[in-house]
Amino acid sequence: MRQYCPVGGKGRPPPVPIPPTGEEKKMGKADFPAFVPEIDLLDQRSWLWRDGVQLQAIFVALWQLLANESALSEASSKGLHGLLGFDGKIFLSTVMPDELIDKLRTEDYFNLIENLRPDATMVPDNYTYTDVPLYQSWSQTIRLVSFAKDFLQLDVPAIGLVKGANLLQMDWAIRKQVEMGYVSFAMPARELFEEGILDDFLPYVIRILKRSRKASGMNPELLLYGVGQRLERYKGISYSNLSWFLRARHGEYFKGGLYYDLEDPAIRFEECYCDACNGMMPQEIIDLWLDDKERGIRVLAVHNFLDLSRRRK
Ligand SMILES: [Zn+2]
Numbered sequence: 123m124r125q126y127c128p129v130g131g132k133g134r135p136p137p138v139p140i141p142p143t144g145e146e147k148k149m150g151k152a153d154f155p156a157f158v159p160e161i162d163l164l165d166q167r168s169w170l171w172r173d174g175v176q177l178q179a180i181f182v183a184l185w186q187l188l189a190n191e192s193a194l195s196e197a198s199s200k201g202l203h204g205l206l207g208f209d210g211k212i213f214l215s216t217v218m219p220d221e222l223i224d225k226l227r228t229e230d231y232f233n234l235i236e237n238l239r240p241d242a243t244m245v246p247d248n249y250t251y252t253d254v255p256l257y258q259s260w261s262q263t264i265r266l267v268s269f270a271k272d273f274l275q276l277d278v279p280a281i282g283l284v285k286g287a288n289l290l291q292m293d294w295a296i297r298k299q300v301e302m303g304y305v306s307f308a309m310p311a312r313e314l315f316e317e318g319i320l321d322d323f324l325p326y327v328i329r330i331l332k333r334s335r336k337a338s339g340m341n342p343e344l345l346l347y348g349v350g351q352r353l354e355r356y357k358g359i360s361y362s363n364l365s366w367f368l369r370a371r372h373g374e375y376f377k378g379g380l381y382y383d384l385e386d387p388a389i390r391f392e393e394c395y396c397d398a399c400n401g402m403m404p405q406e407i408i409d410l411w412l413d414d415k416e417r418g419i420r421v422l423a424v425h426n427f428l429d430l431s432r433r434r435k
Contacts, residue, residue, distance in 0.1 A: 150279030152213060152242045152306035154345045154360035155179055157431040160215065161206075161367070162186070163193060167419060168367040171208050175397075175424055179211035179241075181347075181362045184234065185218035198237035213281065214240035215362075216247045217310045217347065223247055228272045235276060242279040244308055245270045245299075250287040259287035267298045274302060284309035284344070289326055296327070300334040305342050307331065308362070312348030320349070324356060352379025352430065366430050370423035373411065375404050376430060384408050384422075398424035 160181040162168040171177050182202060187194040197205045202212045214235065226246065235243055246269040248262040263286055273280040282304035286292035296307070309327060314320040324346075331342045343360065346353075350365030366376065374381045375389060382389045384404045393401050398421050402410075407425075411418030 149274075149303040149305055150242070151343065152179075152211070152279060152281055152345075154306065154343055154362075155431070156360055156433060157427075158213065158345065158360060158362040159366055159427055159430075160362055160364040162364060163197075163206075164190065165367075167416075167423065168364075169206060169208070170424060170427060171210070173420060173424060175427065177208070177210050179213060180206075180208065181213045181215045182206075182240070183215045183217065184238075185222055187234075187238075188218070188222055198234075201237070201239040203239065211241040213362075214238065214243040215308075215347070216244040218247055220249050223249060228269065231269075231273075232276070235278065240278060242281055242306070243273075243276070244281045245273045245283050247283065247310065248285060250285050250291065252287045254287075256287070259291060263287075263291045263295050266295055270299050270302060270304065279306065280304065281345075282307045284327055289323065292323065292327060293330055296330050297334065300331075300338050300340070300342065303340075305340050306345070307342060308345045308347045310347045312350075312363075315349045320353075324353075328356065328359070351376075351381060352433065354379070361430065363430075366426035367423050370419055370426050373408075373418075373422070374426075375407070375422060376426040379430060379433065381426075384411075394425065396425055396428045398422075398428060 155178045158179045158181050159170065159177070160183065161170070163182055163186045166172065187197055203209065206212070223246070231246060245266065248266045250259040250262050266283060266285060270280070270282060282296070282299035284292055284296055284307050286295055299307070311320055311324070314323060328344065331344055335341055345360040345362055347362050349361065350363045350369070352361060365381070369376070369381050373384050375384050377389050384390070384407055390404050393403050395401055399407070402421075407418055407422055410421060
C-alpha cells in the first residue's frame with residue numbers, strides 16, 4: 123500500500139526556486155566593536171561616558187524600560203540618545219524575561235523602537251528550552267524568524283538572533299535570517315555558558331555564519347551576548363555583557379578577560395597601568411574602596427570595561 127500524500131508523490135514536479143527580485147533589503151551592519159558594554163539604564167554609575175571614557179557603542183536592555191514606567195516615558199519622549207546624553211551607537215537588546223516576551227506584538231516593538239530611536243535593534247527574543255517537547259521550541263523558532271521578517275520594515279538596522287533548543291533550530295534560524303539580508307547577529311548565550319554547553323553550539327554557529335558568507339556574499343558578524351568573560355579559543359567574535367559593572371559593584375576585578383576577587387593573591391599586588399588605575403594595585407583599590415566606596419566602584423568599573431575592551435576581536 124502506498125503512503126497517502128496530499129500533494130502527490132513521484133509524479134510531483136520539483137519545486138521551482140523563486141529568483142531574487144533585486145528588491146531584497148540590504149540590512150545595515152551594526153559594526154560591533156570587540157566589546158560592547160551593556161549599561162544599566164537605572165544606575166548612572168554604569169554610564170561610563172559621563173566619566174570621560176571613550177565609547178563607540180553600548181547595549182541597553184528594553185526590559186528595563188518595560189519594567190519601569192517612568193523611565194520608559196522619559197526615554198520615549200527624549201529618545202535613548204537624549205535620555206543618556208550619549209552620542210555613540212546605542213543598540214537595543216530585546217533579551218528579556220519570558221513573561222514579557224509573550225506580551226509584545228510586532229506593532230508594540232515598532233512603536234517602542236520609533237520612540238526610543240536606537241541605532242540598531244535586536245529582533246525580538248524568544249524562549250527555547252531544551253527540556254520541553256520539541257514542538258514548543260520549533261514554534262518559538264518559527265516565531266523568531268517571522269519577527270525577523272517583520273523587522274525588515276524598520277528603518278533602523280536589525281540584529282538577527284542566534285537561538286534554538288538544538289543545532290538544527292539554530293541552523294535553520296540563522297539561514298533564514300541570512301536569506302533575508304541580516305548580517306549582524308547576536309547570540310544570547312548566558313545560560314548555555316553557565317550550563318557548560320556553549321562549546322557544543324558555538325563552533326557550529328561560527329561555521330554556519332562563515333558558510334553563509336560564501337553563499338550570500340555578505341560578511342556576517344557575531345556578538346556573544348551575556349557571557350561575562352572572554353573565551354580565548356574563539357576568534358573574530360564580539361562580546362556584550364553587564365558583568366564588567368555588576369562585578370565592579372561586588373568588588374571583582376577583570377584581568378585578561380577573567381575576573382578575580384580584589385583580594386585574590388594572583389592579582390592583588392600587581393600594578394595596573396590602565397587609564398582608570400594609573401599604576402594602582404588591586405590592594406590600593408581595596409584601600410580606596412574602604413575610604414570612599416563609590417569612587418572604588420567607579421575606578422573598578424572603568425578598569426573592568428577597559429580590560430574587556432583591550433583585545434581585538
Ligand atoms: Zn586598571
